[in-house]
Amino acid sequence: MTARIMIVDDDPLVRSGLRLLLGGDPGLDIVAEAANGQEALDKHRDGPVDLVLMDLRMPVLDGIAATGRFKTLPTPPAVIVLTTFDADDFVVRALAMGADGFLLKDTAPDEIVAAIHDVLAGRPALSPSVTAALIKQVVSVGGARSASAASRIQSLTAREHDVAVELARGASNAEIAERLYMSLATVKAHISHIFTKLDAANRVQVAIVMHDAEVV
Incomplete structure (x- = not known):
């Protein structure tokens, strides 16, 4: 089955780039975009998705708070945090809220696609560069x-x-x-x-x- 994907980022160029990156995979269908966490939650209620690619720093409702709210829903989507920040507290807070993956935006395109499929299959995905940050905390x-x-x-x-x-x-x-x-x-x-x-x-x-x- 084709997975329904939502891209959440306050930068329209980033959203366009991710749409182009993922559009070539027949197993992924980009069905929604949002500029902040609240908009993402509203759109999910209108049309549920299977996985959310979530930025961290956004207006109105940031990615960490939005991830926490998504995970309280009766049927929550998978969430992969995709960000430029790999600070220890961001990693731990995002995962504590229930994020299924944490990738940096400079991750190779094929690795982002592979991570999405891993998470959809129930396997967590972490960029190698943030693994050490998590380990230091746990x-x-x-x-x-x-x-x-x-x-x-x-x-x-x-x-x-x-x-x-x-x-x-x-x-x-x-x-x-x-x-x-x-x-x-x-x-x-x-x-x-x-x-x-x-x-x-x-x-x-x-x-x-x-x-x-x-x-x-």
């Missing part, structure tokens, strides 16, 4: 927790361990492939094994385990 390394994490990573092979370290540093798949001299397919295979062995649902959870184990 990681609290204690003795027992550190020991547990250290025990968990023992199940990784040497190469999986190398990949997990790069994940914890916020590297993208392409960056890992370049740094470790692997193909992208090999990187993806290692990441899949890492998720399974560490019982992690996403890259952030892998990064937290690696930080808890004091590897990075």
